[in-house]
Amino acid sequence: MLPQRIDRDVVEKAMGRADKAGQYGAIYQDLLGFVPPRIEARLSVTGALDPVMVEIQERMREHGMYPKCFDVKTSQLMLFGMLLMDSSDAAVLHGIAARRAGASWEEMQAVVNLCFLFRGLSAANRGAETLANIAKREADTAARKAA
Numbered sequence: 001m002l003p004q005r006i007d008r009d010v011v012e013k014a015m016g017r018a019d020k021a022g023q024y025g026a027i028y029q030d031l032l033g034f035v036p037p038r039i040e041a042r043l044s045v046t047g048a049l050d051p052v053m054v055e056i057q058e059r060m061r062e063h064g065m066y067p068k069c070f071d072v073k074t075s076q077l078m079l080f081g082m083l084l085m086d087s088s089d090a091a092v093l094h095g096i097a098a099r100r101a102g103a104s105w106e107e108m109q110a111v112v113n114l115c116f117l118f119r120g121l122s123a124a125n126r127g128a129e130t131l132a133n134i135a136k137r138e139a140d141t142a143a144r145k146a147a
Helices: 008-015 021-032 037-049 051-065 072-085 091-100 105-119 121-146
Strands: none
Touching: 008 037, 021 037, 021 051, 021 091, 037 051, 072 091, 072 105, 072 121, 091 105, 091 121, 105 121
């Protein structure tokens, strides 16, 4: 479901330390409950080699992802659908964020259904698989918290 994490020690030894990686990572931690591996890589690698670029990227992401006219749930549902249309593996991240922002399974399925209308059965299949994987992740997280 998610790619493998980078070895941050190797990155720091080879490229240096990204001073704001933790600060930017906290934003993703709040939105998703974790920092996704590819985002961790960008924050660590680009953050060490070109911290101004990471700052620009993060300011653009924040501006685009949190428009004043939409709540977080609506934005995340739209991003989930857009990325599902594109068969992007990042769709799962925005699906997780939508659920954390209060999206119901019915709303998630409605987005998959909309995607199906224009992308076909492959989107319906991938969407169902994504929802199942998100449900499994939620169940695993709940079990860890209960233990």
